[in-house]
Amino acid sequence: MDFDLVVRNGIIVTASEILQPGLDIGIQAGKIICIGAGLPATANTEVLDAEGAYITPGGVDSHVHLAQANAPTGDGWETGTRSAVAGGTTTIIAFASQEKTDESLFPVLDEYDKTSKDQSYCDYSYHFILTNPTTKILTEELPVLFRERGISSVKLYMTYELMKVSDRQVLEILFTCKRLGMTTMIHAESHDMISFIIEGLERNRNTEPYFHAIARPRIAEDEASYRAISLAELADAPMLIVHMSSEIALGHVREAQGRLLPIHAETCPQYLFLLSENLKAVEHDHFHGAKHVCSPPLRHDPADLEGLWRNVANGTVTTFSSDHAPSKYYPEGGKRLGLVDGIPRFAKIPNGLPGLETRLPLLFNQTPACRPEGKARLSLPRFVQLASTNAAKLYGLDGRKGSIAPGYDADLIIWHAGNTGARTIHQKDLHHDIDYTPYEGMEVGNWPRYxxxxxxxxxxxxxxxVGKMEYGQWLKRGRGEVLVGRTGNLPRGMLPEERGYWM
Structure with a gap:
């Protein structure tokens, strides 16, 4: 067999196991053809020596914001995907965002296609953000987008005045997506709680960046997450709650999963490594905290971080995404929008942090590859689940992305052997187009070598x-899988025949 590439002398890790050391990966025409010992190499075969290092699937980051109109100083496709591959991510799913005034999704898709065409270093797809889910969009357009373009997921917001949808609209979308086999993602925070608190903070002139964390308390996420789960239970539809930051909200998810409801959870690096103290002023820069404004906000107590880690380790959390949604700090139009006539106004600061490139090294640093066995927070197979496999399955890419097996795309991360890959994260070394990293100075035990x-x-x-920008390919996705629970459940207290009366 004439391979294009053979990767030798690595330790292959999948979502279920760590294979015996020294196996080779044979690659032909971009696909993994076989895994075995002593695979032959001809004069036409490139050989890559892993030198005993771990090999994991290329990362799948399923929550990335690029080239969005509401983030004019954020990353575009070229810079965002360049940073993705530098951090081990080979597939991203970004967001095509509908405005409230958009009556059709097709023009939105056409415009977003123009920003990404031949501009990506990695493979990519889109989710659609729905803000105006008309009957025509739900009954006529979503089926076409799913069937012809393979866009098999939508995202909804329960907050933000310009983006939020009502509970009634959430239900309508859930029923539609269940029928089509699409995945529904939801940003769960109580809009009314948050707007009420913001009014009080502004009335009392508490508008420094730190008060962003005060304005969006955990209870706002807890309540909205419970409500979102209840809506999904009524619709008997799968749901993913994105960027979860509260252990109580994750408790709602775990309880639902215990009743076999198909409720998935996502969290992000900022909720595992950062606290609200990062939002405070520093010497010589009273607005510095704006760099750490994201929603949900950073939480207050180290115990909050530990609560999140427990839910990552115990399987409640399904996917680990960057929510890369950055704006530059210094230029006008970015985070500086929160300085109004020189006065900080946290409610005006664009939300979002850069994290696409650092996502995988931060998580890999918590495995036995970088820490003593008793100090590791998660196993290497669990790392693969969170970093690659689960997102690929959930979003209709299984069989192609997210695993190291024959027939899959040959997307790989080859780490450094032993402790030779340790480094300190510095903004100057990163490849995004943002002028800071919230993880400045953090040490990680490894970084992708290849x-x-x-x-x-x-x-x-x-x-x-060393890749070419136009090498990234559009991914037409299929039906997403239900990774936890199942459909076919009856809401608590409801008679078996009840849905038949109103459906």
Whole structure:
């Protein structure tokens, strides 16, 4: 067999196991053809020596904001995907966002396609953000987008005046998505709680960046998460609650999962590594905290971080995404929108943090590959589930992305062997187009040595980004899988025949 590439002498990790050391991966035409010992190499075969390092699937980051009109100083496709491959991510799913005034999704899709065409270093797809879910969009347009373009997921907001949908609209979308086999994502925070608190903070002139964390308390996430789960239970539809930051809200998810409801949870690096103290002023820069404004906000207590880690380790959390939604700090139009006539106004600060490139090294640092066994927070297979496999399955990419097995795309991360990959995160070393990183100065025990996308090395830490921008391909996705629970459940207290009376 004539391979294009053979990766030798690595320790392959999948979502279920760590394979015996020294197996080779044979790659042909961008696909993994076989895994075995002593695979042959001809004069036409490139050989990549992993030197005993771990090899994990290329990362799948299923929550990325790029080239969105509401973030004019954020990353575009070129810079965002460049940073993705430099951090081991080979697939991203970004957001095409409908405005409240948009009566059709097709023009939105056409405009977003223009921003991404031939601009991506990695493979990519979109979710659709729905803000005006008309009957025509739900009954006529979503089926076409799913069938012809393979866009098999939508995102909804329960907060933000310009984006939120009502509970009634959430139900209508859930029923539609269940029928089509699409995944529904939801940003769960109580809009009324938050707007009420913001009015009081502004009335009392508490408008520094730190008060962003005060304005969006955990209870706002807890209540909205419970409500979102209840809506999904009534519709008997799968749901993913995005960027969860509260242990109590995750408790609602775990309780629902215990009743076999198909409720999935996502969390992000900022909720595992950062606290609200990062929102406070620092010497010589009273507005510095604006760099850490995101929603839900950073929480107050180290115990909040520990609560999140428990839910990552115990399986409640399904996916680990960056929610890369950055705005630059210094230029006008970015985070500085929160300075109004020189006065900080936290409610005007664009939400979001950069994190696409640092997502995987931060999480890998919590495995036995970087920590003593008793100090590791999660196993290597659990890392693979969170970083790649679960997102690929949930969003209709299983069989192609998210695993190291014959027939899958040859998307790989080859880490450094032993402790040779340790480094300190510094903004100057990153490849995004943002002027800061919230993880400045954090130490990680490893960093991708090579990132391989469809059999081609696109990141070589010794040389930098070596892939071509136009190499990234559009991914037509299929039906998402239900990873926890099942459909076919009856809401608590409801008679078996009740739905038949009103459906």
């Amino acid at each position: 990132t391989v996308l469809r059999g081609t090395v696109v990141w070589d830490q010794g040389k930098g980004v």
